[in-house]
Amino acid sequence: MKMVGGGDHKPRELPPIEGDFYHLGHTLTDDQRALQLKVRTFMENEVKPLVNRYWLKGEFPFEIIPRLAELNVCGVTYEGYGCPHLPFLMEGILAMEMARVDASIATFFGVQSGLAMGSIYLLGSEAQKQEWLPRMQKLQTIGAFGLTEPEVGSGAAGGLTTTAKRQGDGWVLNGQKKWIGNATFADVIIIWAKDLDDGQVKGFLLRKDTPGLDVEKIEDKMALRIVQNGLITLRSCVVQESDRLQNANTFKDTAKVLRMTRAGVAWEAVGCARGAYESALAYTRQRKQFGRPIASFQLIQNHLVEMLSNLTAMQTMVFRLSQLQDEGKLTDEHASLAKVFCTLRTRDIVSRAREVMGGNGILLQYDVARFVADAEAIYSYEGTKEINTLIVGRSITGSSAFV
Incomplete structure (x- = not known):
């Protein structure tokens, strides 16, 4: 609250600056409200002081990752694997709180917790979940989600040009992906490719050290400059069958x-x-x-x-x-x-x-x-x-x- 007034007038108290005019946040449980405010405090104290500097440079503040991990909110709606298993409503609340200070950090988190972890949680085998999700939940392993291509955005359902060809015990991937958040430093990238044999879209866990994988940072963006978007080029990348998402068989x-x-x-x-x-x-x-x-x-x-x-x-x-x-x-x-x-x-x-x-x-x-x-x-x-x-x-x- 701030006081305004002057002269002979008694200073009056200004109303709080509050964007939740209908008090929707107060419909949460006490524990949920506490988590919301915990994330808000983190964003205000840890992210806000540095965000404009990193946004201007187009760089990512890696120093916040360990402190973000301490919040224990990654994979917030998933059950098991160290995840909190909270309602989807809380996932939304937390996304809002992050974007309220910086949309780039909210996007980084959405790629990690939602798209990358979600692909494994929804479509991976139990072995794949056990290998990846606990480390991703702790932000010890960073993920990315490779669907969009240089010439294929909205038409991804039927027009992917990145291909996968079964070869022995593995698959050979070729093609490009564009605008892939976290790609420049991800440990694992979910790659969606069209199977040349049956024409169906399949998902693959591509490890960062895979031969033939090249990631080029996309420069000169006017928005979400902290997000490290990459142009991914796949040149005969070999992925083992054990790294194919076992329950991802069509778009x-x-x-x-x-x-x-x-x-x-x-x-x-x-x-x-x-x-x-x-x-x-x-x-x-x-x-x-x-x-x-x-x-x-x-x-x-x-x-x-x-x-x-x-x-x-x-x-x-x-x-x-x-x-x-x-x-x-x-x-x-x-x-x-x-x-x-x-x-x-x-x-x-x-x-x-x-x-x-x-x-x-x-x-x-x-x-x-x-x-x-x-x-x-x-x-x-x-x-x-x-x-x-x-x-x-x-x-x-x-x-x-x-x-």
Whole structure:
């Protein structure tokens, strides 16, 4: 709380800066709320002081990994293998808390805990789970998820050009993957490739020291600059049959992982928007023009209320989305609608946040410039607005508009 006032007027107490206007966080259990605040404290104290420096350099703050591991939140919804086994709602809450400070760290965590660990948890053999998940849960082993290709993004379901050919006791992989988060330093990369014999998509655990594997860091990004995205080239990489995901036999299996994690991307959008809103609100209460804080002006308050309205709608949507997931009722269209709506609204919120901050809104030191840039990446990954729109459209009309 801050006190304002002056002259003969008694200082008054300002309301707290709080993006959870409908107090959804207070519906959590005491233990869940404590975990949420524990992660918030970590992000505020350990990540926020260094994030702009690393974002500007386009480098990853490896020093935070051991402290992040101490939170014991990796693989949060999985049962066994050292994982906490908490509701999907908490996975979303934690994604929001991370993205509220930095979307790059939230993305790193989502790749590790969701896409990489999730592929093994959902589709791996018991031996594969035992080998990888306990170490990944402790962040001793880092994973990546290789689906997108240089010329194949939205069309991954039927258009993968990376190939797998059975050869004796193993498989030979050839092709390229692009935009693969964590790829430059991952110990294991989940590679999705088309089996040349049956035409089906299969998953493989590619170890970092595999001959023929080359990873080139993608430079000069305007968003999520802390995330180390890589261009992966596979030249006759040999993978043993024991490192093929034993329960990944078609793209429908791959889609199970994407369905599970797409809800998390909607939560990340909420976190990014919340961070921008709270930063903008704090700024407008401190910044003075014409002798008064600009938060006291009508046009600024209109922007702030518009931002809060969208943010509150987003939060209530993703809360219900995760409840559906916990009830076992989550569908592709549920996740897609949330991804479309939340990323669109995030774009609007970060834009308004920049606007109320005037010229200072483009300076990294005020954080909002980073939220503006990172919102663009969240808008595109895990399915574009157009693709997710068509998934929902197919559900409500009964007609598929896909090519």
